[in-house]
Amino acid sequence: NAGVTQTPKFQVLKTGQSMTLQCAQDMNHEYMSWYRQDPGMGLRLIHYSVGAGITDQGEVPNGYNVSRSTTEDFPLRLLSAAPSQTSVYFCASSREGTYNEQFFGPGTRLTVL
Amino acid sequence: KNQVEQSPQSLIILEGKNCTLQCNYTVSPFSNLRWYKQDTGRGPVSLTIMTFSENTKSNGRYTATLDADTKQSSLHITASQLSDSASYICVVSLGYNNDMRFGAGTRLTVKP
Numbered sequence: 001n002a003g004v005t006q007t008p009k010f011q012v013l014k015t016g017q018s019m020t021l022q023c024a025q026d027m028n029h030e031y032m033s034w035y036r037q038d039p040g041m042g043l044r045l046i047h048y049s050v051g052a053g054i055t056d057q058g059e060v061p062n063g064y065n066v067s068r069s070t071t072e073d074f075p076l077r078l079l080s081a082a083p084s085q086t087s088v089y090f091c092a093s094s095r096e097g098t099y100n101e102q103f104f105g106p107g108t109r110l111t112v113l
Numbered sequence: 114k115n116q117v118e119q120s121p122q123s124l125i126i127l128e129g130k131n132c133t134l135q136c137n138y139t140v141s142p143f144s145n146l147r148w149y150k151q152d153t154g155r156g157p158v159s160l161t162i163m164t165f166s167e168n169t170k171s172n173g174r175y176t177a178t179l180d181a182d183t184k185q186s187s188l189h190i191t192a193s194q195l196s197d198s199a200s201y202i203c204v205v206s207l208g209y210n211n212d213m214r215f216g217a218g219t220r221l222t223v224k225p
Contacts, residue, residue: 004156035215040217041217042117042202042214042215042216042217042218043157043202043215044215045212045213090156090157092156099144099145099162099164099206101159101162102147102159102213103159104156104157104158105156106154106155106156107154107155107156
């Protein structure tokens, strides 16, 4: 099992550009989520999905879109990048249910100039 | 407000020594509390998960405790190793929708 994979590992964008961060998992997990991690702060939930075709907003959803067409993939789209979106982005997956272990990907470090 | 506060922010210890990291939370409704280890440049990795009824849980040299009455948890690391150098994150799950609140973490450095 590869677990949770994310691409790219690093990305530099200019303000206003758009891009998609890729996330895939091979554990057949129902629940997938995207977080951002900023210095001195805890991870914050951007969007999450409880299954294919179902997505919902987290704590900081503005400026981001997601879709879940398959169980395996959960891409995160930045519509028009802003410097405030400079951060490290983590994708995670788990079985549905509040007690299940959550597995994180290696992260994508995004810089918006 | 649902918050998770960790202390200290950073800690330096010598290899072989023990240490204890603290986590206080105001999250409600409480479902479970998790401790994660995050190496530099990597994603967090789960160490322990405890429910309301569990007071302690161990994972090798890591032992987590939970006092649900005072809303406090601690992570004790025994006989530290250089590989323990990482950030340790306390996470509290609310009782619905996989909703979780993350602490900012404690940065631990173990020196030889």
